[in-house]
Amino acid sequence: MTTKDISRPVCILGLGLIGGSLLRDLHAAGHTVFGYNRSRSGARSAVTEGFDVSAELIPTLERAAEEDALIVLAVPMTAVEELLDDINTHAPTCGFTDVVSVKTAVYDAVKARGMQDRYVGSHPMAGTTESGWGASMTGLFKRAVWVITFDHLMDAEKVSAHWTGIWKDVCQMAAAVGSEVVPARVGPHDAAAARVSHLPHLLAETAAIVGDNGGALSLSLAASSFRDVTRVAGTEPGLVRAMCEGNADALLTALDEALAILQETRDHLATTPPSVEQLADNGYRSRLRYEARTGHGRSQESVSPMLTSSRPVLRMHPGQPNWDKQLIHAETLGARIEVF
Amino acid sequence: MTTKDISRPVCILGLGLIGGSLLRDLHAAGHTVFGYNRSRSGARSAVTEGFDVSAELIPTLERAAEEDALIVLAVPMTAVEELLDDINTHAPTCGFTDVVSVKTAVYDAVKARGMQDRYVGSHPMAGTTESGWGASMTGLFKRAVWVITFDHLMDAEKVSAHWTGIWKDVCQMAAAVGSEVVPARVGPHDAAAARVSHLPHLLAETAAIVGDNGGALSLSLAASSFRDVTRVAGTEPGLVRAMCEGNADALLTALDEALAILQETRDHLATTPPSVEQLADNGYRSRLRYEARTGHGRSQESVSPMLTSSRPVLRMHPGQPNWDKQLIHAETLGARIEVF
Structure with missing residues (x-):
């Protein structure tokens, strides 16, 4: 069955942390969803748990074509181009999206194949440092931001x-x-992803290395500040490389800003008397703005874990006059939208 | 009463997050503990909760002298020197310790007053981003590292x-x-503190600022990696300044290492094709070493929150022959000690 809001079955290609978690949630919501996983052991685990999953790509795509499913590419950037060719061959009319954490590179690959009138890019801002079907879970996307791109509407x-x-x-x-x-x-x-995700990964890796360079005493003294700042350094290096290298231009801009701030901080720390006033004040204000935006304020957190975010909301109907302008407006505000 | 292991009452000067939490825990353990807080409202709150607390410094010190209490200076570095003078005047024979996060500066102030034969420096590696009596809690120090210095043993x-x-x-x-x-x-x-605490604060502030510079869309897209990397940027700026500026020399060493790593990463990211392989691999290995040391491994965490750390343990008796060598050995290993 399809649920009242999504008009098609969903076919997920790649059942790692993101694809697998999406499969679990859509299944739990009663929506028709099936998937493909390249790893046979992952596919077998999913089947054992009662999911409609195959380790055969082409029959899965042929079924998607037959059922007019919405295809979700939930694979790393490095596997996207080959899958696009397979979709072109075996499911040539299906609409599709992807969940890759960089969006320009995917859109370029889609345009290179002339597939943009059936492609909508997306990126759920959710994850853990774990990966693979074994790390997938229900509820991963709850209250997460899910970015949906609309470049085709502006370009066509x-x-x-x-x-x-x-x-x-x-x-x-x-x-x-x-x-x-x-x-x-x-x-x-x-x-934005370079600023709030990829740069933080680079800074976390750096903090982990400098701490470790201090040897046994340093690692023994590491407490909660070190634990939290370095947490994402525990991400599998291949995943960090894929997102950072796939977004190198935007990441260079963010990294250069960070280097300028740290170099200026170094200069202020080397004066007599040393001062980190500017950094501490600016960083504190920035963190408060982030907390206000996401609703992750500290006093609020202790009251209820179910609060909604403080992002503005716009209601809109896809296809209505001026919806392109509404989308640009939402993008500028970082607003979430509800479609009807 | 005094508990069987601590031979004196404890007198805590300053009842903020650290001093207040220590008061709560010692009281809960049945140990005689009393304190002083400069803020009358904080002192009143503590008294209302049944603690033996005063807002008068000199009578508190005179009582400490009378009862031969162990005095704990739980005030910011900026208030240490004046308190040392007060202790010299009103409690001239009491032993004392401090819990300031930088130790060289305190030791220098102690030596300048010739008080080192009754001073033992200490630093509990525990805290939250909150401060003041209102933030104090029981259990703050559970499983935290508490550094105890022993320079006087080597210097005298x-x-x-x-x-x-x-x-x-x-x-x-x-x-x-x-x-x-x-x-x-x-x-x-x-x-070590510069590497695992003060530098992470500088990197967290930087991450917060660069994310915020991206405006509304960036803040809307910020997810768990940004939340965790920037968490300590929510620390009150005065506290960040006190610890970073009070440890400027060691922090410069750590910051220069971080700048070199980030500059090299920038170079590798600007090549064609871009690569962050070296950073991602090294950062990942460093984070795993930290997890192994603290026992905060990811799979372990889900099993039991009560595990002990993986730090080596040395048992020793203060005053026994060669205990100076044992302490140096423990320092090199980052080992914890049990005294008997």
């Missing part, structure tokens, strides 16, 4: 009703698993 | 039995509130 003379339908389905899928949908074009998405 | 021709007794009492006090005692001299302590 005219988008098809088919594309508008796919766009709405991707939004509804994200909402069905509890996410807040934030629209953004690939460029602004990648610039 | 001969230490007094009185000093050895104070040293043992400080160890027992830390153990009584559930901490793991790690001995370290002030220089190695400050070098």
Whole structure:
């Protein structure tokens, strides 16, 4: 069956942390969902748990074509281009999305194949430092931001009703698993992701290395500040490379800002008397703004874990007049949208 | 009453997060503990909760002298020198310790007043981003590392039995509130703290600022990696300044290492193709070593929150022959000690 809000079955290619968790949530919501996993052991585990999963790609794509499913590419960037070719061959009319953490590179690959009138990019801002089917879980996307791109609407003379339908389905899928949908074009998405995800990974790795360089006494003295700042350094290095190297241009901009701030801090720390006033004040204010935006304020957290975020909300109908302008407006505000 | 392990009452000067939490834990353990707080409202709150607390410094010190209490300076570095003078005047024979996060500066102030034969430095590696009596809690020090310094043992021709007794009492006090005692001299302590605490604060502030610079969309897209890397940027800026500026020399060493790593990463990210392989691999290995040391491994965490750390343990008796060599050995290993 399909749920009332998503008009098609969903076919997920790649059942790692993101794809597997999406499969679990859609299944739990009663939506028809099936998937493919390259690793036979992962596929077997999923089947044993009662999911409709195969380790055969082509029959899965043929079934997606037959059922007019929405295809979700839940594979690393390095596997995207080959899968796009397979979709072109075996499911040539299906709408599809992806969940890769960089969006410009995927959109470029889609455009290179002329597939943009059935593609809607997306990126759920959720994850843990674990990976693979074994790390997948229900509820991973609850209250997470799920970015949906809309570049095709801006770039094309005219988008098809088919594309508008796919766009709405991707939004509804994200909402069905509890996410807040934030629209953004690939460029602004990648610039923001460099600042709030990829740069923090580089800083975490650096903190971990400098701490470790201090030897046994340093590691013994490491407490909660070290634990939290370095947590994402525990991410599998291949995943860190994929997201950072796939977004190198935007990440260089963010990294250069960080280097300038740290170099200035170094200069102020080397004066007599030393001062880190500017950094401490600015960093504190920035952190408070982040807490206000996400609703992760400290006093609030202790009251209720179920609060909603403080992101503004816009209600909109895909395809209505001026929806392109509404989407740009939402992107500028970092607003979440509800579609009807 | 005094508990069997600590031979004196404890007098705590300053009842903020650390001093207040220590008061709560020692009181809960049935040990005689009293305190002073400069803020009358904080003192009143503590009295209302049934604690033996005063807002009058001199009578508190006179009582400490009378009862031969162990005095704990739980005030910021900026208030230490004046308090040392007050102790010299009103409690001229009492042993004392401090809990300031930088140790060289305190030791220098103690030596400048010739008070080192009754001083033992200490630093509990525990805290939250909150401060003040209102933030104090029981159990804050459970499984935390509590550093105890021993420079006087190395610097003096001969230490007094009185000093050895104070040293043992400080160890027992830390153990009584559930901490793991790690001995370290002030220089190695400050070098390690720069790496695992002060530098992570600078990197967290930087991450917060660069994320915030991206505006509304960036803050909307910030997820768990940003939340954790920037958490300590929520620390009150005055506290960040006190610890970083009070440890400027050691922090410069750590910051220069971080800048070199980030600059090299920038170079590798600007090549074609971009690569962050070296950083991602090294950071991942460093984080795993930290997890192994603290026992905060990811799979272990889900099994039991009560595990002990993987720090080596040395049992020793303060004053026994060669205990200076044992302490140096423990410092090198980052080992915790149990005194008897």
